[in-house]
Amino acid sequence: MRRARLAGAALLAAAGIMLTGCGGGNTEASDTSGPANITFWGWAEGYEKSVELWNKSHPDIQVKYESITNGGAGGYDKMFTAAKAGKAPCLAQIGYESFSSFLAAGVLQDISEHVKPQRDEFADWVWGNVGVNGKAYGVPVDTAPMAMFYRADLFKDAKIAVPKTWDEFTAAAAKVKAADPSARIMNLPTDPYLYAGFAWQGDAPWFGVKGDAWSVSLDSSANTTVADYWQGLFDKQLVSSYPAFDAALYSAWSKGEVWSEVGPVWSASLIRDNAGGSAGKWAVAPMPRWGSTDAVGNSGGSATAVMKDCDRPKEATEFALWMSTHDDSVSNLIASAAILPASKSGLANSALDAPQSYYGDQPIYQTFREEAAKVNDSWRWGPVMSTTATALGDGLGKVHTKKSTFADALAGAQKGTVDALRAQGFSVSK
Structure with a gap:
């Protein structure tokens, strides 16, 4: 997706980053009397139904939901264009990975005072995805902690224990290949946002703030450790190398040629909907750990953001x-979109305890509920993720050809990200 060109450099505070333009909008209009009419742009399954439920019981605050193209496929461009013209909706669905870009562009409104009464309903790390300096510019909807999806039948038949650590995963990968030379334990993670989840778990941040500037650390020693792990599995021919989200990979899942997928909660529906031939044979276990560190990664999730020109921010919030x-x-959202709720009350929803027939009647969302509390809370997304993700994805996509390595991909993304930040007026620390 194309990001809007950001005007001006970032203004930074000692406690965190405060970006130019945040907190705009006519906040005084929240005192406007009379019924409120709120427009909401989004694309996720189930949002329209939740809006209908709200409207039936809240006649004084009516929400009009307008379905738009997925953010990465043009929806974000539409939001930026509307905001520039002063025609943005009150509310917009924004993925956590893109939130910093909207903050930097100054098109969101500070709603901290309006979320304060219910702030404790969400974990602190989740709020960190929708604001800066302890301020909030949107309300979290869902998170996407990672776990290991695996073919329980194949692991059992081959007498391979489900790995609990990444060292055990390597050993299991060798055993899978020995049991079936045409099979592999997992596909190489070449999608940039999926790969980010492994860096997230490994305490290998990509972005930070130093003094009055952004820091970019995709090529750090911590990131090298994560990259070398996956490069090692590939070099030993212990993983497959299908393109991400490709029909060939889905077929391999169905046929038992790829035995597992370490991925976020939304992979549950991805596997279910694309590997029907292996229904009932899959199960879910916690994500393998780095040694004794009990932390997991997150890969996805979105929020309902309040745009800067919304004249009823209190009601919108x-x-x-x-x-x-x-x-x-x-x-409704659990049933329609298979989300893992971000709110503590949402995580207590009994729908998450339902057995899933595709996964051998295992109540798999209980695992994700438990893992959500173990997400590494130090991750921060940067304001030019479109550039970062494109550069990283291009590099990772060449690994299977042996024309690139994970280290090369990270180095290319590092350079592309730093160049983009400087071109858009940000200070970048060395």
């Missing part, structure tokens, strides 16, 4: 909080 916490809405 009231709806956004309701959508993410009310039992009826959360139950």
